[in-house]
Amino acid sequence: xxGRAGWLPPGAEPREREESFGKxxxxxxxxxxxxxxxxxxxxxxxxxxxxxxxxxxxxxARAALRFLDPADPLARRAADLLPGVTGFSxxxxxxVLPRIFAALDEATLGGIVAEARxxxxxxxxxxxAGNVPGVALPKMxxxxxxxxxxxxxxxxxxxxxxxxxxxxxxxxxxxxxSATAVAWWKGGANAWEEEVQRTADSLIAYxxxxxxxxxxxxxxxxxxxxxxxxxxxxxxxxxxxxxxxxAEAAALDVTLYDQLGCLSPQCIYVTGGDAAGRAxxxxxLARSLERLARLLPRGEAPAEASAAIRxxxxxxxxxxxxxxxxxxxxxxxxxxxxxxxxxxxxxRPSPLYRTIFVRPLARAEGLRAALGAALRRVECAGVAPWxxxxxxxxxxxxxxxxxxPLGRMQSPxxxxxxGGNPPLAGIERTSA
Amino acid sequence: xxxxxRQFIESPDPARFGELALAVFRFQYDGNEPYRRFCQxxxxxxxxxxxxxxxxxVPVSAFRHADLxxxxxxxxxxxxxxxxxxxxxxRGRHRVADLSIYRVAALRQFARWVxxxxxxxxxxxxxxxxxxxxxxSLCQMIEWIAEAFTGAPAEYFVAGGELRVAALVARLxxxxxxxxxxxxxxxxxxxxxxxxHCQTEGLRFRxxxxxxxxxxxxxxxxxxxMSRNGLLRAFWEYFGVPGYYVTNExxxxxxxxxxxxxxxxxHVEGHKRDRAKIAPxxxxxxxxxxxxxxxxxxGERGLLRHLDLANVGSVAALQTEDVGVEVGEGFxxxxxxxxxxxxxxxxxxxxxxx
Numbered sequence: 187x188x189g190r191a192g193w194l195p196p197g198a199e200p201r202e203r204e205e206s207f208g209k210x211x212x213x214x215x216x217x218x219x220x221x222x223x224x225x226x227x228x229x230x231x232x233x234x235x236x237x238x239x240x241x242x243x244x245x246x247a248r249a250a251l252r253f254l255d256p257a258d259p260l261a262r263r264a265a266d267l268l269p270g271v272t273g274f275s276x277x278x279x280x281x282v283l284p285r286i287f288a289a290l291d292e293a294t295l296g297g298i299v300a301e302a303r304x305x306x307x308x309x310x311x312x313x314x315a316g317n318v319p320g321v322a323l324p325k326m327x328x329x330x331x332x333x334x335x336x337x338x339x340x341x342x343x344x345x346x347x348x349x350x351x352x353x354x355x356x357x358x359x360x361x362x363x364s365a366t367a368v369a370w371w372k373g374g375a376n377a378w379e380e381e382v383q384r385t386a387d388s389l390i391a392y393x394x395x396x397x398x399x400x401x402x403x404x405x406x407x408x409x410x411x412x413x414x415x416x417x418x419x420x421x422x423x424x425x426x427x428x429x430x431x432x433a434e435a436a437a438l439d440v441t442l443y444d445q446l447g448c449l450s451p452q453c454i455y456v457t458g459g460d461a462a463g464r465a466x467x468x469x470x471l472a473r474s475l476e477r478l479a480r481l482l483p484r485g486e487a488p489a490e491a492s493a494a495i496r497x498x499x500x501x502x503x504x505x506x507x508x509x510x511x512x513x514x515x516x517x518x519x520x521x522x523x524x525x526x527x528x529x530x531x532x533x534r535p536s537p538l539y540r541t542i543f544v545r546p547l548a549r550a551e552g553l554r555a556a557l558g559a560a561l562r563r564v565e566c567a568g569v570a571p572w573x574x575x576x577x578x579x580x581x582x583x584x585x586x587x588x589x590x591p592l593g594r595m596q597s598p599x600x601x602x603x604x605g606g607n608p609p610l611a612g613i614e615r616t617s618a
Numbered sequence: 619x620x621x622x623x624r625q626f627i628e629s630p631d632p633a634r635f636g637e638l639a640l641a642v643f644r645f646q647y648d649g650n651e652p653y654r655r656f657c658q659x660x661x662x663x664x665x666x667x668x669x670x671x672x673x674x675x676v677p678v679s680a681f682r683h684a685d686l687x688x689x690x691x692x693x694x695x696x697x698x699x700x701x702x703x704x705x706x707x708x709r710g711r712h713r714v715a716d717l718s719i720y721r722v723a724a725l726r727q728f729a730r731w732v733x734x735x736x737x738x739x740x741x742x743x744x745x746x747x748x749x750x751x752x753x754x755s756l757c758q759m760i761e762w763i764a765e766a767f768t769g770a771p772a773e774y775f776v777a778g779g780e781l782r783v784a785a786l787v788a789r790l791x792x793x794x795x796x797x798x799x800x801x802x803x804x805x806x807x808x809x810x811x812x813x814x815h816c817q818t819e820g821l822r823f824r825x826x827x828x829x830x831x832x833x834x835x836x837x838x839x840x841x842x843x844m845s846r847n848g849l850l851r852a853f854w855e856y857f858g859v860p861g862y863y864v865t866n867e868x869x870x871x872x873x874x875x876x877x878x879x880x881x882x883x884x885h886v887e888g889h890k891r892d893r894a895k896i897a898p899x900x901x902x903x904x905x906x907x908x909x910x911x912x913x914x915x916x917g918e919r920g921l922l923r924h925l926d927l928a929n930v931g932s933v934a935a936l937q938t939e940d941v942g943v944e945v946g947e948g949f950x951x952x953x954x955x956x957x958x959x960x961x962x963x964x965x966x967x968x969x970x971x972x
Binding site: 316317318321343412414415416443444445447450452487488490492493494496497500501504507519520535538563 | 652655656659677679680682683684907908909910911919920921939941955956957959960961962963964965966
């Protein structure tokens, strides 16, 4: 059976056409401009006929729970389609699916919605991007929980989970299902984007700076953009009893999503301890990455990424051969994982695909200077050991909105302040 | 070792390539300390490597970080990469101990692929004089070519970093009616700049029969990009030089041997086949996967890895970031490996603008 990169509320019998997504072909809704217009108008009116708050939150949570059961048909469908579409290994997909859906829990949804101060936008449009699974789901769940209808444009790199989640929602509550639509279209001026600008009250968009700039030109008045971001980690060896669990936690955060997510650390700053301590941490990190590479094989990296990883490895190796106190530890074959120990504070972006820099940091307060221009792009910092008052306050002072225990960076809760915004940004009217 | 390699280049015996490659590896392992340490980290040494394909290849970028020369045979001459894409501090340095090997390798390849008919055309150069850029391997090579193959003195049309457009226009107009072939030799971006000028000014030339063009290097960052076919079309349109008299040179500062398209030779010898770059008998080229560095199946694209015996004084086995594919008896260059498209939502290297 061919999969679908779309889900439309019952009533319409749309034409569909096939499109390529990664290595799979999927069916996408093929609507005429007049049908798109009718669909969005209908969706917007459905916000008024949603079930009561507690009922819809319970239904959303039940729909999410289905994906925690690997035997559920929808979860199986997701596990079947996602590797070919996204390029992540089947093992990785099986690992991350429960993490994605476990976050959509009833208590947190209820708590956030209860704190909402004002009215919500009747129709929230969400434009997802990238191949990291489930990027749009938290906003989708929050919008419906808060009482908005919701149109999702699924990402070219991951058009699977939003339609399946919509199907699960419809199965739990027909009213929720009829207030949800998922579609895919090629970005650019077209009937979909014109209609979103005309009819949606708010647009939440994900993507590169370039893509965001293009979307912004045709966005409704309320527009929340989530550009590409990066994350970092901070480890205090002076407080660590042993390095192994910290290295294990760091390796997990690097490994999940092959480091392609905005919550994936690109650099680990190590304070406390001496050079020997750092060396022990780096060695333990390498062992953990190797172990995880066997449990959660990396997806295929494009040749450009492999070459970029080799370029960094080569540079560090030759700097080491020239006598600099730098070091590279790497997988025996391929570019599966790489640990680069740099001697200086500072920051340089990683070529990703499990390539992690480790740098010394004399004091946590020095992080702002070390990151320089990268600071404003930092989405999240993972910290170990946890809790750590001094580091947490130093990070808060430097303006990093999300500080979490190392090893939990890739399991954001719905309270995650994405891009520094409150969870209901773009959904609540007052939070525009 | 140097004499042996020079002799091999002068009268190659392909059957001896493997044996010589291993001898060069031993010579470099013993005499080139940074290279030896690089090999030791990979647990490779002359005792364990029995085939030239197993000789550890140094990434070309290593020439930016280390003086990768065999010590002993004297200072030689240091050539520097242009460093245009990564800034002057990141220029690669290649010390060539024995210039005579470099010279004979360069001239033999040029004669074989550019002048296979024995022509001795007038040489117009779209690159600086060697005296102006004595650290440029390309300028050195052009000077050798000018000395060896042309009757008249070579004429240079780049000076002080500027292409002397008006002077080149005037000279081409003068030479058009003279029934002697011209060889236009220069860097690709200078050609593109001149072609743009011709287009703007509505200029067209009809160069004498058997005139030919050799362009070298890419266009990146220096001029507008142009495809190989677009360039061939423009050479025909603006110079009247057909594609079979145009060849592209591929070389690098870090490597003493060069490659040329086989187009001119194919034309002269009457072969009809797709243009490809053919390694000289003293070079072997493999196409390898960027991910594993293992050879890819024939026809698949990958990174080019060369083993160049003419590099006897530094490192013979070089891993490049040039993307290529095997074609016919040789390979074709598809460009440099670029940054990856962002797939996830993490900020990527090339998106990072501070």
